[in-house]
Amino acid sequence: MQLLLSDHYRTARQSLERSRLRTFLTMLGVAIGIASITTILALSGGVSKVIGKQVAELGSQVAVVRPHAALPTLADLSNPSPSNAYSTSPLQERDITTLSELPATEAVAPLMTLSGSVRTHESTPNKSTIVATTPSLVKVNNLKISDGQFIDSVTKQNTAVVGTQLSIDLFGTDQSIGSNFLIRGQSFTVIGVLKRQNQPINYNNIDFDQAAIISLESGKLFNGGVAQIQQINVTAKPGTAMSTFSQKIQSSLTKNHDDQKDIDVFTGKEIAKPTSNLFQFISAVMAVVASISLVVGGVGIMNIMLVGVSERTREIGLRKAVGASNMTIASQFLIEALIISGIGGLLGFLGGYFIAFVISLMIPYDPTFSWSIVAWTASLSIGVGALFGLYPAIRAARKNPIESLRRYH
Amino acid sequence: MAAAPATPPVIELRDLKKRFGVGDAEHYALDGVDLTVEKGEFIAIMGPSGCGKTTLLNIIGMLDQSTDGEFLLDGKNVEDIRGGKQASIRAKQIGFIFQSFNLIERLNVLENVALPLTYSGIHHTKRIQRASDVLKSFHLQNREYYMPWQLSGGQTQRVAIARALVSDPSIILADEPTGNLDSKSSHIIMEELSEIHKKGNTILMVTHNPNLTTYATRVITMLDGRIDTDTAEPTKQEPKTVKKRPLSKSAKPPKTKKKPAKRKAKK
Ligand SMILES: Nc1ncnc2c1ncn2[C@@H]1O[C@H](COP(=O)(O)OP(=O)(O)OP(=O)(O)O)[C@@H](O)[C@H]1O
Numbered sequence: 142m143q144l145l146l147s148d149h150y151r152t153a154r155q156s157l158e159r160s161r162l163r164t165f166l167t168m169l170g171v172a173i174g175i176a177s178i179t180t181i182l183a184l185s186g187g188v189s190k191v192i193g194k195q196v197a198e199l200g201s202q203v204a205v206v207r208p209h210a211a212l213p214t215l216a217d218l219s220n221p222s223p224s225n226a227y228s229t230s231p232l233q234e235r236d237i238t239t240l241s242e243l244p245a246t247e248a249v250a251p252l253m254t255l256s257g258s259v260r261t262h263e264s265t266p267n268k269s270t271i272v273a274t275t276p277s278l279v280k281v282n283n284l285k286i287s288d289g290q291f292i293d294s295v296t297k298q299n300t301a302v303v304g305t306q307l308s309i310d311l312f313g314t315d316q317s318i319g320s321n322f323l324i325r326g327q328s329f330t331v332i333g334v335l336k337r338q339n340q341p342i343n344y345n346n347i348d349f350d351q352a353a354i355i356s357l358e359s360g361k362l363f364n365g366g367v368a369q370i371q372q373i374n375v376t377a378k379p380g381t382a383m384s385t386f387s388q389k390i391q392s393s394l395t396k397n398h399d400d401q402k403d404i405d406v407f408t409g410k411e412i413a414k415p416t417s418n419l420f421q422f423i424s425a426v427m428a429v430v431a432s433i434s435l436v437v438g439g440v441g442i443m444n445i446m447l448v449g450v451s452e453r454t455r456e457i458g459l460r461k462a463v464g465a466s467n468m469t470i471a472s473q474f475l476i477e478a479l480i481i482s483g484i485g486g487l488l489g490f491l492g493g494y495f496i497a498f499v500i501s502l503m504i505p506y507d508p509t510f511s512w513s514i515v516a517w518t519a520s521l522s523i524g525v526g527a528l529f530g531l532y533p534a535i536r537a538a539r540k541n542p543i544e545s546l547r548r549y550h
Numbered sequence: 551m552a553a554a555p556a557t558p559p560v561i562e563l564r565d566l567k568k569r570f571g572v573g574d575a576e577h578y579a580l581d582g583v584d585l586t587v588e589k590g591e592f593i594a595i596m597g598p599s600g601c602g603k604t605t606l607l608n609i610i611g612m613l614d615q616s617t618d619g620e621f622l623l624d625g626k627n628v629e630d631i632r633g634g635k636q637a638s639i640r641a642k643q644i645g646f647i648f649q650s651f652n653l654i655e656r657l658n659v660l661e662n663v664a665l666p667l668t669y670s671g672i673h674h675t676k677r678i679q680r681a682s683d684v685l686k687s688f689h690l691q692n693r694e695y696y697m698p699w700q701l702s703g704g705q706t707q708r709v710a711i712a713r714a715l716v717s718d719p720s721i722i723l724a725d726e727p728t729g730n731l732d733s734k735s736s737h738i739i740m741e742e743l744s745e746i747h748k749k750g751n752t753i754l755m756v757t758h759n760p761n762l763t764t765y766a767t768r769v770i771t772m773l774d775g776r777i778d779t780d781t782a783e784p785t786k787q788e789p790k791t792v793k794k795r796p797l798s799k800s801a802k803p804p805k806t807k808k809k810p811a812k813r814k815a816k817k
C-alpha cells in the first residue's frame with residue numbers, strides 16, 4: 142500500500158510536471174480561496190486576541206451593554222456605513238441609573254462618542270475621538286492618569302482629559318495641563334492626561350490615546366441635550382456570578398425600553414468578538430469570495446482531471462492490462478487531484494498570511510497564527526480536492542481496457 | 551514438463567462466445583471456442599484477419615469478458631474471481647504483448663518495461679534493476695533512457711516484449727510479437743520466447759508467419775470465430791496431448807468429442 146502511494150505520487154508528479162502551466166493555473170483557483178479564508182481567520186484571530194487580552198486584564202467582572210446589532214443584511218453589505226455604527230442607539234441616560242441601582246453593580250460607565258473636530262488655533266490633529274462619559278470610567282476601564290486628574294462630579298464644565306497622543310498632536314507635549322483647545326468650536330481646558338495605552342483596538346471601539354474625554358453633561362450639550370450612548374460598561378462586585386448578572390441587566394433594561402429587546406449584554410470572551418461593521422463587512426465579502434473561488438477552484442480541478450483522464454485513456458487501458466486494478470487507477474487520479482488542491486492550499490495559506498500581513502500594516506493589529514487555521518485550511522483544500530477529484534477518478538477507473546487500447550492507437 | 555494429472559489445465563475454454571453489437575449489427579467475434587491449454591505449451595494461433603484471434607487473447611487475459619460459455623483459469627471459473635484479484639493475476643502471472651506496441655509515451659523505456667512490476671508490489675529500485683536486466687537480454691541496454699518516440703519500430707516492439715516478460719509471467723499472450731520485424735530480429739525474439747517456454751511457461755502467440763510456428767509445440771488455426779484446425783490431436787507427438795484428452799472428456803464429453811471430428815469438415 143505504502144509502495145503504491147509512493148508510486149502514485151511519482152506518477153502524479155510526472156504528469157503534473159508535464160503540464161506545468163495548466164497545473165499551476167488550476168492550483169491558483171484553490172489558492173485564492175484558501176488565501177481569503179486564511180486572511181479572514183488570521184486577522185479576526187488577531188482582533189479577538191488583542192481584545193481578549195484586555196478583557197483578561199480587566200478581570201472577569203466586566204459586562205458590556207451594546208445596542209442589539211442585527212445580522213448584516215444584503216443591503217448593509219452593498220451600502221455599508223461603517224463610520225457611525227450606533228447612530229440610533231436605544232441606550233438612554235436612564236439606563237445608567239437603572240444599572241447602578243442593581244445590587245450586584247460596582248460601577249457603571251457610559252460611552253458616548255461624538256463626531257467633530259478637536260483643535261487648537263495652531264494645529265488640527267487628523268485623528269481624534271471625542272468621548273463623553275462619567276467619572277466612573279476611570280475605575281471601570283482601569284484607565285491610568287499620567288498627569289493631573291480624571292473628570293469628576295465636581296469639576297467644572299468645559300474641562301477635558303486627553304490621551305497622550307492627542308496631547309502631543311495638539312500641544313506638542315504630553316505636559317498639557319491647563320492648556321486650552323476647541324471641541325466643535327467650544328473651548329475646553331485640559332485637567333488631566335492619560336497614560337499611553339497603545340491599545341488602538343479594544344472592546345470600547347475607542348483609541349484612548351487619541352481621545353478627548355469630556356463629561357456626559359458637556360457631551361449632551363453637543364447633542365441637543367440628549368445622551369447618545371453607544372456602550373455601557375458595568376463592573377460587578379467581586380464574587381458575582383456573571384451569567385445571572387448579565388440576565389439581570391438584560392431584563393431590567395428591557396423593562397426600561399418598553400419590553401423591547403434592543404440591547405445585547407456581553408460578558409467574558411464574548412466582549413472580544415469583533416464589533417466593527419467594517420470588519421464584519423470585509424469578512425463577509427472575503428468569505429463570499431473564498432467560497433466562490435473554492436468552488437471555482439474545485440470545478441477547475443475536476444475539469445483538468447477529466448481532460449487528463451481522456452488524454453490518458455490509452456495509458457489507463459495499458460496500466461490495467463499490466464495489472465492495475467480499478468482501485469489503483471482511481472487512487473492514482475485522486476492523488477493527482479489531491480496534490481493540486483494540496484499545493485494550491487499551501488500556496489493560498491502562505492499568500493493569505495502575506496495579505497494579512499500587508500493589511501496589518503494599515504490597521505493597528507497583527508495577524509495571529511493558530512493551528513486551528515492550519516487545520517481549517519488544510520482540511521478545506523483536501524476536501525475540495527477529494528470532492529472534485531472523485532468523479533474523474535471513478536471515470537478513469539471505469540474505463541474499459543480493451544476499448545481504451547483499441548480506440549487510441 | 552510431465553505434469554501430474556491432478557493439476558488442472560492452465561486454460562480451459564468451453565463453447566466460448568463473444569458477441570459485439572446488438573440487433574442487426576450483432577456479430578460473433580468468437581463463436582463457440584473449445585480449447586484446453588496445459589501448462590508448458592507453446593501454441594501458435596493463425597488465421598485470417600478478423601477471425602477473432604485478438605479477441606480470444608483479450609478474453610484469456612481477462613481484459614474482456616465473454617458473452618457466453620465458460621473460461622477456467624487454473625481450474626477456476628474467471629467469473630468467480632474478483633476484479634482486484636484479476637488485476638493482480640494480470641500483474642504477476644500474465645504477460646501481454648499487444649498487436650500495436652502500446653508503450654506509454656511519457657515514460658522512458660526503462661519505466662515502461664518496469665510498469666507491470668509496479669502492480670505486483672515490488673520496490674522502485676528493484677523494479678528498475680529487473681527492467682534493466684530484461685532490456686539487456688534484448689540488447690537494448692543503451693536505450694534505457696530513450697522515450698518511446700525516439701525508438702525504431704523494431705526497437706519499440708522489443709521494448710514491448712521486454713515489458714511482457716519482466717514480471718516473469720507463467721502465461722504469455724503475444725499478439726503478433728514479430729509483426730514489424732525482419733526475419734533475423736524475429737528469430738531473436740522467438741529464441742527468447744523459446745527460452746521462456748523451456749522454463750516451463752505457457753505461451754499463446756498469434757502470428758501470420760508460418761515459419762515461426764516451428765518454435766511452437768502446437769498450432770491452431772482459427773476461422774470466423776471458431777477453431778478450425780488444431781495440431782494437438784493426431785499429428786503431434788507430445789505425450790501431454792494424450793493425457794489431456796481424457797481429462798477434458800470427463801469434464802465435457804460431447805463437446806470435446808465433436809471438435810476433433812469436425813476439424814476439417816466444418817466449413
Ligand atoms: N469493440 C468491438 N466492437 C465491434 N466489433 C469488434 C470489436 N472488437 C472486435 N470486433 C470485431 O471482432 C472481429 C474479430 O476481431 P479481432 O481483433 O479479434 O481480429 P483478429 O483476428 O485479431 O484480426 P487481425 O489479425 O487483423 O488482428 C472483427 O470482425 C472485429 O471487427
Ligand SMILES: [Mg+2]
Binds near residue numbers: 603604605649725
Ligand atoms: Mg488482432
